[in-house]
Amino acid sequence: MLAAADEGRHALLVADTGAGKTLAGFLPTLAAFCPSRLGGMKSAEGLHTLYVSPLKALAHDVQRNLVTPVEEIGLPIRIETRSGDTPSDRKARQRARPPHVLLTTPESLSLLLSYPEAPELFSTLQRVVIDEVHAFATGKRGDLLALSLARLQALAPAMQRAALSATLADPDSYRGWLAPWGDIDTVALVAGEAGAEPDVSILLPRDERIPWSGHAATWAIDQLYEKIRAHRTTLVFTNTRFLAEYIFQCLWDANEDKLPIGIHHGSLSKEARRKVEGAMARGELRALVCTASLDLGIDWGDIDLVVQMGAPKGSSRLLQRIGRANHRLDSPSEAILVPGNRFEFFEAFAAQEAVREGRRDGEGFRPGGLDVLAQHVMAIACSGPFREEDVLSEVRSTQAYAWVDEAIFARVLDFVATGGYALRSYDRFRRIVKDRDGTWRLTHPEHAARHRLNAGIIVDAEMLDVRFRNGRSLGKVEEGFGASLEPGDTFRFAGMDLEVESLKDLDLVVRAAKRSATIPSYMGQRMPISTHLADRVREMLADRAGWARFPDDVREWLEVQDWRSHLPAPGRLLVESFPHRGLAYTTYYTFEGWPANQSLGMLVTRRMEDRGLGPLGFVATDYALSIWGLKPVEDPAVLLSPDILTDEFVDWVQQSYLLRRAFREVAVISGLVERQHPGKRKSGRQVTFSTDLIYDVLRKYEPDHLLIEAAWADARSRMTDVARVADVLDRAAREIDHIRLDRISPLSVPVLSMIGRESLPSGAADDELLHEAESLASLAMRVDPALDE
Known part of the structure; x- marks a missing residue:
């Protein structure tokens, strides 16, 4: 270097x-x-x-x-x-x-x-x-x-x-x-030179019976606590803030030795995070439950064990988390993966092999967002007058924006200057102006202060500050959760049981409570399984000779599935149809992640409706999509033809909340809608009302507006994961294994057990999930048809 x-x-x-x-x-x-x-x-x-x-x-x-x-x-x-x-x-x-x-x-x-x-x-x-x-x-x-x-x-x-x-x-x-x-x-x-190979293991229940369903892996709490006791410092990673609070509460319930255990996530107050970080740096904690807030580069030498609760989602992400243990090149990092269900076991197994082989995965690059470019242009204007050709030259010197030509940049400048054709008559959108000498400048100095108050890229759901009456801040919860609470209601946050005293403006005033089972949930984007790990899982399922590596109950599950139906194979799409509780079910084993499966569910049910099949609902996981209705699906290929991504996709996105949600984000990032004014912050409802109003105006009078285009780019890539939906359709066009069964298959038990519970925060209904899954499994795993009588 x-x-x-x-x-x-x-x-x-x-x-x-x-x-x-x-x-x-x-x-x-x-x-x-x-x-x-x-x-x-x-x-x-x-x-x-x-x-x-x-x-x-x-x-x-x-x-x-x-x-x-x-x-x-x-x-x-x-x-x-x-x-x-x-x-x-x-x-x-x-x-x-x-x-x-x-x-x-x-x-x-x-x-x-x-x-x-x-x-x-x-x-x-x-x-x-x-x-x-x-x-x-x-x-x-x-x-x-x-x-x-x-x-x-x-x-x-x-x-x-x-x-x-x-x-x-x-x-x-x-x-x-x-x-x-x-x-x-x-x-x-x-x-750099290669470091010591990490020691990665998968934690199994003592009876080696991996749960059929659920995500929280609470079955492992007692075993996890034993691991914490046996190590100096353990870092316990979870994939969501809800799960961090939930697992922390479960560990405290099991903490007979009163070990110092902390919690860390992005919604906690700065003071709370700093306090925990300082305690970890001084080696005062035995365990810390955290989220991606501590994924990267934190160097705390006393950590000798990393635990991943639930699915790892990607090998690179897992390697990053494993690296928090020992943090030495010459010493192997010890990590334990704790799967919440059987499909997560396969994902953990695939990640373990990928780490052992040194294989990485990750997202690819895509064209830069026009909303971000608009924010950057406004930042330059705040620093002083600029010439269009100079800034365009800078912008085009980046890989992300090399595609921007004079015409596109002129549209960006016009948006920053006027808000666009449909909004140019409103003075509040007039932020910059072009002088006679060709330079651009701010129309008024106050726009600079407003820009600095509102600039940023991360657009979370609007948050409420959680505070004690004396003003001490604990952190933030989402406005949707906080607005549902009444004085006297209790919830658990920052590792404490709290009772609501009042909601004042954007402050949720609380006091200590005796006990609460409610934990705030957050609308953070769900991480899908990476394409790399999904491909590995499909290969593992198809490799019958390799099943000997799996626990007995998992191997039996696959054997009965293979006997009664098929298993997903690389390059092919397995689709199963069967009756269940008086309805016709179809399960698609895509392994393309929750966003893609959710999008596919919306598109396929619309097409089923058009064909009179009477769809009643669907449930999606990272691994599969199951749809139920009044009439059976005779030919899934018709429902999965590639043209579904043209007219039907556009129609669905335009009529759904997705485009409005994407527009809200790009409107905030681009500076069109401001979240804060000096001394005052807008509520989430106020921001949503403002963006919805502008969205409706632009859809009607300027459908090719710069931000409508930016919102479409987000909806296609991030919210619907349309590229992975297209991968499913490509496989369907090549080869579909459509299996018609007389009852639920073993492989469909995990996804069907999520029906009615899929929208709940992970962990909130694990007991009910386990009960439902065992009931479905008893039917799916029967191998003697005579027993059905």
Whole structure:
């Protein structure tokens, strides 16, 4: 890394966890301040290096681990952090007198670029270090950072870019993202030596009978507690904030020894997160239950066990979490996977094999979002007047926006300037204007303040602050959950039982309660199983010789399924039809993830309705889709023809809430609709009302509006996962194995047991799920037809 910097090249470092990536990324900065390189000269003042991290916690952790060696070496380097949690007076001081090294996030960097001082502030910048680049480069945060890098390169032409990651499936694609567009050869690929192979095992019930259904894996709590007792520090990962609270509560119920166990997720208050992070850094906790808020790069040396509760969803994500244990290159990390049901067992098994083989997966790159580009243009306008051709040149120097031509950029500028044709008569949408000399500028300085209040890429559901009467904040719950509570209602949050006193504006005022079983649920996007793991699971199911590796009850399940029906095979689509409780059921084993299966369910039921089959409902999981109705499906190929993704898909999305929801997000990101005004924050209902009103106007008068186009791009890729729906249709066009049965099949038990419970938070109905699954299984697993009599 030092050699690449000395040669004036950008660099991408791919190395296992514990190899020293962060210090390697910073080494050229540290070297620049060494007396041997200064040659008797005094080190220059001003901002030298930006460190960009996807998580606030990671930036603070890096500061802890970077400050110590800097102080011990005696280097004259000032290091500070800047994020949404940084006090406003410190932010102002950092702009006037910046540190040598600033640790920040993509959103905070974009805001820094929106100030008039930005050209002077970044004129001294020599280096940008992007940590855990895989975590956000392929999404909208990556779009924003790519645009910011292009802006920085224009302000500091000699700036070097460095990116770090432990889990890249395709390093060259990331080199293309990191480089100025078309200059991939300017990015050196630096590969670290391989670390010790991780020790990954799968936890099974003591009787080795894996549950048919459920996601919370609460069957494992007693065994998990024994593991915690036997290790110094255990990090317990869950896939949702609800599950983090739920598993934490279950562990406390089992905590006879009163071990110090903490909880950490993104909805907890900054104070609560900092307190837990500090306790972990000091080695004071025996276990910490967490979500993706601690996925990346956190270096706590005392962690000697990582537990993944539920399905891992991807091998790269799992490797990242495993790397939190030991955090040493020469010592194997110990990890335990805890499947919640039988399909999750296969997913865990596939992930275990992928980790052993060193195989990675991850999302691919897609064209940059126009809503993000609009936000970036507004940030540039806030920093000062600009010329259209200069900014377009910067924008096109990124891989994400190389496709933007003069016509598209003119549409973006017109949107930022007027809101578009249908909105241009409203003064509040007139944010920038073009002067006679060809430069663009703000129409009024107040637009800069409003931009900085509202800029950002992450658009969560609107939140309510949870506070005690004395003002102490515990964190946030979603407005939809909080608005359903009345004074006297209780819920569990931040590991505490709370009783509602009142709801004032956007504050949920609470006090301590004796006991509560209710836990807030969150609308966060559901993570689908990766295509890589899905392919592995299908291969495992088809490999009959390999079934000997599985527990007896799982092997028996597959054998009875194979005897009575078929098993999913690579390149083919298994479809089963059978009667059950007086209705006709059809189950499609797609293995394409919940979003794709949910979308397919909506499309197929509409087509069934048109053909008079009387569909009554459907249920989707990551692995399968089951639809029930009044009449049986005789030919599933007709329902799965590729033309379903043309007229019917467009019609469904336009009539559903999906496009409105996507429009709400792009309207907020682009700055068309503001969530905050000075001293006041809009409620979620107010934001939704505003975006729905504008959406209806644009659909009627300007259906080709820039944001309608951006919303469609989101609906296709992220919300409906249309690419994976297309994969199902491709397999159906090649070969469908349509099996007609006289009753429910063993393989369909897990998905059918979710009917009526699928919308509940994972874990909320596990007991009922297990009971229903066992009832269905007793019917599905019968091998003697005479017993049915």
